[in-house]
Amino acid sequence: MDFLEASLVNTKALSIHWTSDCNMACTYCYIKKDKKCMSDLNYKICQALKDGTFAENVKKHFNDTTRRQIEILSLWGAEPTINGQYFAQFINDMLDFFPNLTSMMFSTNSWVGGDKIYDDFIIPLLSYPRQLHITIQFSLDGPAWINDRSRKQGATETTIQGAYSVLKRFPEKSNLTYSSHFKATLSTEVMQEMNDRGIPAFEEYYQFFQEIDEEAHKLCEGKENISVNYLSLPTLVDPGEHTPEDGKIFAQWLRNLQLIDRNKISRYQGPLFYQALLGVDMILSKEPNYLFKYNNSGSCSASNTEITIDYLGNIYTCERLCRQLAYNHMTPALESNTNMRANDKKWLRKVYASQAFHNNFWARRRLADSTILLAAKMGDIDEKYFTNEDARTVLYCASMGMMCHIGIEEEHASNPFVFPFTYIYLLGNGAIDELIKISGGAR
Amino acid sequence: MKNNRYAEYLLQNYYYSNFSMFRDIELIISGDCNLNCKYCYLWKNKNNILPSASDEKVLANLELVLNWIEKNQFKTGLSLFSGELFAQSLGFKTLDIIYEHQVKLEPEQRLYRITIPTNFTFICSDELTTRVEEYLKKFADLGVPLLLSASVDGALIEDNRPHSCELDIPLKVIRDDAYYEKLFAFCRKYYYKFHPMIHSQHIDKWIDNYEWYKQMLLSHDMHLSDLYLLEVRNEEWTQEDIKEFQKFLEYLQEDLWNIAGGDSEKYLELLFSHEESFNILSSFLKGNDRGLGCSLQTELCIRLTDLAVPPCHRTAYPQFLYGYFVPDEENILRFESENIEIMSMILGLSIENMPYCAECPINTICTGQCIGAMYESHRNLIVPIPSVCALEHAKLVSYVEFWIKKDIYRRVLARVPRDRAKQFEYIRRTCLC
Numbered sequence: 014m015d016f017l018e019a020s021l022v023n024t025k026a027l028s029i030h031w032t033s034d035c036n037m038a039c040t041y042c043y044i045k046k047d048k049k050c051m052s053d054l055n056y057k058i059c060q061a062l063k064d065g066t067f068a069e070n071v072k073k074h075f076n077d078t079t080r081r082q083i084e085i086l087s088l089w090g091a092e093p094t095i096n097g098q099y100f101a102q103f104i105n106d107m108l109d110f111f112p113n114l115t116s117m118m119f120s121t122n123s124w125v126g127g128d129k130i131y132d133d134f135i136i137p138l139l140s141y142p143r144q145l146h147i148t149i150q151f152s153l154d155g156p157a158w159i160n161d162r163s164r165k166q167g168a169t170e171t172t173i174q175g176a177y178s179v180l181k182r183f184p185e186k187s188n189l190t191y192s193s194h195f196k197a198t199l200s201t202e203v204m205q206e207m208n209d210r211g212i213p214a215f216e217e218y219y220q221f222f223q224e225i226d227e228e229a230h231k232l233c234e235g236k237e238n239i240s241v242n243y244l245s246l247p248t249l250v251d252p253g254e255h256t257p258e259d260g261k262i263f264a265q266w267l268r269n270l271q272l273i274d275r276n277k278i279s280r281y282q283g284p285l286f287y288q289a290l291l292g293v294d295m296i297l298s299k300e301p302n303y304l305f306k307y308n309n310s311g312s313c314s315a316s317n318t319e320i321t322i323d324y325l326g327n328i329y330t331c332e333r334l335c336r337q338l339a340y341n342h343m344t345p346a347l348e349s350n351t352n353m354r355a356n357d358k359k360w361l362r363k364v365y366a367s368q369a370f371h372n373n374f375w376a377r378r379r380l381a382d383s384t385i386l387l388a389a390k391m392g393d394i395d396e397k398y399f400t401n402e403d404a405r406t407v408l409y410c411a412s413m414g415m416m417c418h419i420g421i422e423e424e425h426a427s428n429p430f431v432f433p434f435t436y437i438y439l440l441g442n443g444a445i446d447e448l449i450k451i452s453g454g455a456r
Numbered sequence: 457m458k459n460n461r462y463a464e465y466l467l468q469n470y471y472y473s474n475f476s477m478f479r480d481i482e483l484i485i486s487g488d489c490n491l492n493c494k495y496c497y498l499w500k501n502k503n504n505i506l507p508s509a510s511d512e513k514v515l516a517n518l519e520l521v522l523n524w525i526e527k528n529q530f531k532t533g534l535s536l537f538s539g540e541l542f543a544q545s546l547g548f549k550t551l552d553i554i555y556e557h558q559v560k561l562e563p564e565q566r567l568y569r570i571t572i573p574t575n576f577t578f579i580c581s582d583e584l585t586t587r588v589e590e591y592l593k594k595f596a597d598l599g600v601p602l603l604l605s606a607s608v609d610g611a612l613i614e615d616n617r618p619h620s621c622e623l624d625i626p627l628k629v630i631r632d633d634a635y636y637e638k639l640f641a642f643c644r645k646y647y648y649k650f651h652p653m654i655h656s657q658h659i660d661k662w663i664d665n666y667e668w669y670k671q672m673l674l675s676h677d678m679h680l681s682d683l684y685l686l687e688v689r690n691e692e693w694t695q696e697d698i699k700e701f702q703k704f705l706e707y708l709q710e711d712l713w714n715i716a717g718g719d720s721e722k723y724l725e726l727l728f729s730h731e732e733s734f735n736i737l738s739s740f741l742k743g744n745d746r747g748l749g750c751s752l753q754t755e756l757c758i759r760l761t762d763l764a765v766p767p768c769h770r771t772a773y774p775q776f777l778y779g780y781f782v783p784d785e786e787n788i789l790r791f792e793s794e795n796i797e798i799m800s801m802i803l804g805l806s807i808e809n810m811p812y813c814a815e816c817p818i819n820t821i822c823t824g825q826c827i828g829a830m831y832e833s834h835r836n837l838i839v840p841i842p843s844v845c846a847l848e849h850a851k852l853v854s855y856v857e858f859w860i861k862k863d864i865y866r867r868v869l870a871r872v873p874r875d876r877a878k879q880f881e882y883i884r885r886t887c888l889c
Contacts, residue, residue: 369836377811426457428798431797
């Protein structure tokens with residue numbers, strides 16, 4: 014078995030670089046908004062979807078053994094629904110080729126509307142003769158005063174109605190099961206505004222999602238093949254260009270979060286901020302091998318059990334690195350550390366280098382010290398991070414639960430092992446202590 | 457991320473406060489060379505790591521750097537890094553400017569020394585040799601010695617260093633017996649050493665090449681320790697090449713054993729004296745007092761074409777530049793940071809935090825790899841090259857094997873720190889039992 018086969022045997026999930034264009038321009042989005050580049054590339058993707066070469070370029074990497082490993086397929090890029098008309102042909106091809114592929118997933122702003130999403134993505138799966146599952150993640154940042162500002166006027170209502178529409182049309186019985194949730198992103202500007210407005214703003218935020226969740230559950234009554242959870246928990250702008258001041262805003266936001274009257278949002282049962290808790294749990298856990306259990310990263314499976322493939326059949330470490338390259342089309346592939354290109358003779362060496370990221374947790378952790386210690390020495394994060402090694406480990410692990418590492422670190426410092434200051438600033442100014450309180454209180 | 461406050465702190469703590477006789481400033485002057493060495497990274501990557509600039513620009517930037525050193529009262533030396541300085545007029549102009557600058561200073565303010573690696577092709581021309589000697593004298597009179605280091609692989613493997621072109625100083629490169637006679641006589645006269653590179657190509661000729669070197673050194677009243685042997689840690693090494701390398705190391709060890717007269721105690725004395733042995737047989741025994749064994753964390757590297765500060769000459773890619781020195785309104789250089797995160801990471805690198813190396817069972821006795829070569833191999837600065845890991849492992853195996861054969865293994869272990877002794881034991885148990 015050669016190195017390529019060996020690396021693909023572990024691969025259970027395929028990320029497909031399905032689109033490069035978007036019908037929104039969210040304020041915090043990290044994708045470079047070069048509209049011409051985005052639409053030109055998307056035209057090529059559509060051509061490859063239409064003539065079937067995209068599917069062929071995916072399949073060519075797999076032999077009879079490795080194709081049986083694939084269980085999950087997700088669509089990424091920018092906004093997947095804009096290429097929805099090609100999904101039926103593509104997914105049928107994939108389902109025929111990957112006999113154990115049963116789970117699909119994509120994330121959408123649903124600006125195209127729930128009916129089109131249902132027609133393009135649900136109907137083709139309903140007719141396929143295999144038990145399948147699809148997850149749709151709807152991007153909704155919060156009430157209109159948050160969401161419309163960061164996305165588009167009217168986006169809030171469109172997204173909610175889009176989510177409802179799929180629920181309404183989904184049949185009571187089918188070989189397809191459906192799950193859905195919201196993904197909410199909070200910028201530090203919004204956090205500051207919530208801090209300024211006080212606890213009622215926090216309650217309004219969670220009540221907003223609670224009301225949607227309540228309505229959604231009414232819509233799927235009697236449909237056991239549907240699982241929805243619209244009790245959204247906020248996530249952070251990743252990576253952002255966070256400053257030490259942002260870190261203080263985030264810490265204050267977490268303090269305020271703990272003052273919410275939980276009776277007003279009784280549908281929420283767990284912690285109100287989950288992101289980062291995985292990392293904190295690693296430290297709080299008494300299980301001795303906990304860190305090794307999550308040694309890939311905490312939230313990242315890139316190039317470990319998951320790979321990204323583009324329309325040309327190029328393989329990438331992760332979807333984020335694929336986008337980085339796709340939208341910086343002037344960047345030669347060889348100048349990137351971790352992108353793996355099937356048409357690059359050296360790509361197997363890059364697979365090896367990428368896997369180093371997953372196989373060397375402690376090396377990465379110790380490397381992070383160089384930036385954490387410097388930030389602490391210069392007074393930009395809490396002093397304890399200079400003197401307390403355990404505190405540095407907590408900070409590092411907490412970031413693993415909340416942030417994309419391999420792609421972001423490549424973007425920030427041209428090496429996926431370099432721990433960026435943006436994380437350190439955001440977490441190292443009091444936020445960790447609040448997260449530990451939230452975590453401990455919830456468990 | 458840019459952060460000048462952080463950059464100043466790192467520069468101060470890693471470089472400025474540590475400048476000394478042995479920790480100096482490396483100036484990248486030019487990539488032009490009249491040889492085309494097969495293992496040289498510059499030929500493949502010159503356009504990426506060395507933007508072009510006029511000679512005037514390079515020399516103007518040199519003046520700025522010299523003024524900056526003087527203004528900050530840094531007591532240090534300079535390493536002049538380039539393709540081949542003595543085959544181009546820029547090299548001599550560089551020395552002229554440094555000389556004119558130094559001559560105006562009080563002796564205690566002058567540089568400790570100036571180190572120049574050179575391929576010594578200037579020896580092919582008597583006129584050029586005389587010119588170089590004039591510079592050696594001028595600088596010696598100033599108390600700023602010019603230390604030339606001979607990048608000469610040896611007569612038997614000059615194929616690895618073919619002539620490529622003439623630069624702007626006419627120079628016919630013919631490396632015949634007469635050339636080598638002159639070369640060794642020159643190096644003997646000025647106490648210069650040789651640093652040949654042991655490359656995978658023609659590795660099978662290294663035993664003969666070593667014998668040639670030995671004969672030349674001894675016939676010119678030089679010492680074998682004037683030969684600084686270093687293996688090229690690029691990715692090309694195959695299993696067959698590595699076996700040949702091991703044969704050469706065994707030969708070298710036998711030769712040192714014979715030099716010691718077959719006396720084990722004398723052999724150990726030579727081995728641990730480090731000064732009288734071959735560096736390649738002993739450097740790993742003493743280790744180093746910093747993160748990495750190379751000069752990456754000790755020498756401040758400045759590229760004179762644009763005053764960029766890269767991690768080192770081999771990693772001067774745009775994305776890894778720490779920043780640039782920029783002249784202010786009074787023409788005083790100030791540092792403007794670019795990638796502070798990579799700077800912080802690289803200055804903090806050690807075997808403790810490098811992927812794979814951190815967990816490697818022979819990490820304290822391995823001489824490590826070159827981060828530039830790693831990047832060239834698989835586009836990651838800190839992930840080791842497997843073929844070079846195999847090379848370094850094989851090197852250690854051949855040492856342990858030899859020590860066992862000569863029944864001095866336990867005595868070697870008794871002289872090294874316990875953590876290293878354990879790692880030699882690991883080699884013995886896993887490879888030689």
